[in-house]
Amino acid sequence: MESGNIVRVIMTATALAAACTAEAAELTTAQSAVPEFAAGAGPSPWQIRLRALDVITNDSGSVDGLPGSDLSYSNTIVPEFDISYFFSENIAAELILGTTYAKVYGGGSISALDEVGKTWLLPPTLTLQYHFTDFGAFRPYVGAGVNYTVFYNQSGKSARSLDVKNTFGVALQAGFDYMVDDHWGVNFDAKKIFLRPDFDANVGGAGVSGKAKLDPWLIGAGVTYRF
Known part of the structure; x- marks a missing residue:
């Protein structure tokens, strides 16, 4: 060459x-x-929790046209399951699933009715959260979102019938996880749901309507698992 x-x-x-x-x-x-989280080298974006949930209602409400009428509701403790998806280490969306019931009692000028009836509630709630990541294993968060409550399996007691209407509500949230290792942790969570459904009832053959101001606190504690 x-x-x-x-x-x-x-x-x-x-x-x-x-x-x-x-x-x-x-x-x-x-x-x-590429961020470690997005590249898949960090933790999975999926997380689940199982909590025991104390549902504490606000005892308020009224029947239209009956001055001085009031309502109160029973509190319950129920299991609750939620699923979270982390868009980043700080931002997550959480879907809260569970069901409970409430007994409705007359108060004030209608206290003679005592237990008016009972309804079951299915209140799926979706919140967008901000997680603080500067405290090691202690991971507090705050959130806000929307709730849609379905009322089902309703029955009257002193009322012949009870029909609480499905409705939307606003949810506020604060809580924390304390991670024992990369996957397992313990959780405490508090939510306030502003929930004020309308209702119809039949009392003594007469149709009545009004508003139930439930506005429950949901106080929960349980375990966290991060995939």
């Missing part, structure tokens, strides 16, 4: 090697720029 050709081959090979080295360096830089 002539010396000129040899020089051209060496120059071409050197140029190709330089291009490949630069490309590899760019790829390495791009990969290192």
